[in-house]
Amino acid sequence: MISDERQKILAKNLVNYSCEVQPGENVLIEASGVPYQFVNLLVKEVFAAGGFPFVSLGDNKIKREIMKRGGEELFKRMAKYDELKMRDMQAYIGIRGGENSYELSDAPAGAMQAYSKFYAHPVHHELRVKKTKWVILRYPTEGMSELAGMSTEAYEDFYFDVCCLDYKKMGEAMTPLVDLMNKTDKVRIVAKDTDLTFSIKGIGAVKCKGERNIPDGEVYTAPVKDSINGVIHYNVPSIEDGIKFEDVRLVFKDGKIVEATANHTAEANKIFDTDEGARYVGEFSFGLNPYIKKAIGDILFDEKISGSIHFTPGCCYDDAYNGNISAVHWDLVLCQTPECGGGEIWFDDVLIRKDGRFVLPELEGLNPENLI
Template sequence: MSDLRLSQLAQVLVTHSARLRVGERVFIETFDTPDDFVQALIEAVAAVGAIPFVETHSNRVLRTLYQSATTEQMQAIGQHELERMKTMDAYFGIRGASNSLEMSDVPAEKMALYQNFWWRPVADQRVNHTKWVVLRYPSPAFAQSAGMSTEAFTDFYFDVCTLDYAKMQEAMVPLRERMLQADRVQLTGETLDLSFSIKDIGAVMCYGERNIPDGECFTCPVRDSVNGHILFNTASLYQGSLFEGIRLVLENGKIVEATASTPAQTARLNQILDSDEGARYIGEFSLGFNPYVLQPMRDTLFDEKIAGSFHFTPGQAYTTADNGNRSQVHWDLVYIQRPEYGGGEVRFDGELIRKDGLFVPDDLLGLNPENLK
């Protein structure tokens, strides 16, 4: 990959996503990320007069750390990391991976300690009190998950991550307005029939300020309003474990039945959903429309932006579109409604909003792939 593309991506993060200013402190946290990109990011931060702080991680080392986790250890590390985050104005999280399943054999109870005492307090501080953006970084393992060669995937990656997000922002304004005005949502598809309310919840446009890549507009169901069933047609990697064929049945907002493709996956799925009371309720509903992301690649940050998809999220609700649900879990599960995945419809108060992955009303046509590229 060329130095030019590294610099272009760094510029997107610094000038579009975080809009860094002179004197602002930015914490750059990387995971299995090549030095070339970290250096480019430091240079871009320094060029605008901001102050870079850097910490690099190895996922293999973190795996060993998590396996040895104790409550006291995770509390101490979490408190230390939280105090540092409180001194920052911005945060960049860049995650690469030589093995996307590196954490798959970390016991669930150990991951829960990390989630509860380290990740959650620091994430809450970061999300609510700093400017922040997170992204993945291309690697052979990532390319393999996407079913592509490393070279082809790297080209794809930079197309996705450096598209015209200002154009996307303008195109999604009418969708946000429709979400703000809507009450009842109905989702139907080959393995899907869900209905719920989003009345008075709020809606948030996502165009490269928090995630790279981006391309979604999200809201949140009224907590007890969700009824129906869904069999997700994409696999999901969560807490280092791969899940396929996740099926949820919901009654009055609560997930009352949850299964996956194998008994082991079903057991792990329910273990996660039993993490706390809020994990069996939904904390986000979002429509995805990034024109370059068309196929699942077992990476949530990309998969949740797939054109013609939506994601439905057990667990924590964001305070920007909030139904009051609180949980250590926030698990974006993706369903694609394009024809090759079985099709489907999205309706707001009975009006057809999207059919087989394409927006239908005139004011939303700008979000279809041919108009965003």
């Protein structure tokens, strides 16, 4: 386990800033592949805040065995049990560690879809997200360092820079972007093999400033469900259901994905065929974390790349509601920095971001050098 004061600071921030645990509140801590010492730090902080910690420990090797042999009936029974527990929680901290990001890669596709539909959707999308103060994060491991192409020490320094950012300062800098998004109707995204238009009128924008995901740093809304037309070619790889997808290219007509290709086209289309909502989009978001400059193979980091957007097929959030409901929520990332090929974002025919940098004076506070 990493041994320094940064762990204690992170645990304190998760309990007191992200979840704002109050005396008498129940807090569910779900940890998979995480050293018990860090879980203990969280337990101590929950007690210090006057809360009651409930701890559930897991491992993806165990989940893999369940996925290989389980199915709809098991996942419904699991959901029935865990729904009762989740309903009694006021806060939730979810931490994932482990060494192998591809541990679930050989789990049957049908089982993964059934798990999403019959377990993850009712327990997490419908209860945890809507009813609790929650935060999720990854725990740094040597496997994550390797995936990022960094030494263990360099990755740990990167991790704590990203996770212990001054999120309050970032939240203040987000205000002009939120105000602008709330006044915007038409959005156009332009990049290599990408020209996409849609409306965000009336949906509303939401700050992500260290209260839900760690690392954090995004402002999201959702497109009007049937307003999307054009093509988007994502240039950041995505691990979904244990499969590494690259070069995901989606064609939209009146909001619906009518064509989807990737390095694993058949598997991608199975995800989009999970239910009706999986072929519509539930989120449009700007990545803003100044310390995240390139993809490292973990979506909790990659969706926050400074100069990126993600455009997410599947379920929307209640606080940026566009009516799209699905068991799927697949964050797919397009990076528009010069190193990634550049690109432009237009709001109502006004250029607001070029090659990953905001160009309007009121938004320049969100450029990386102004957030560090």
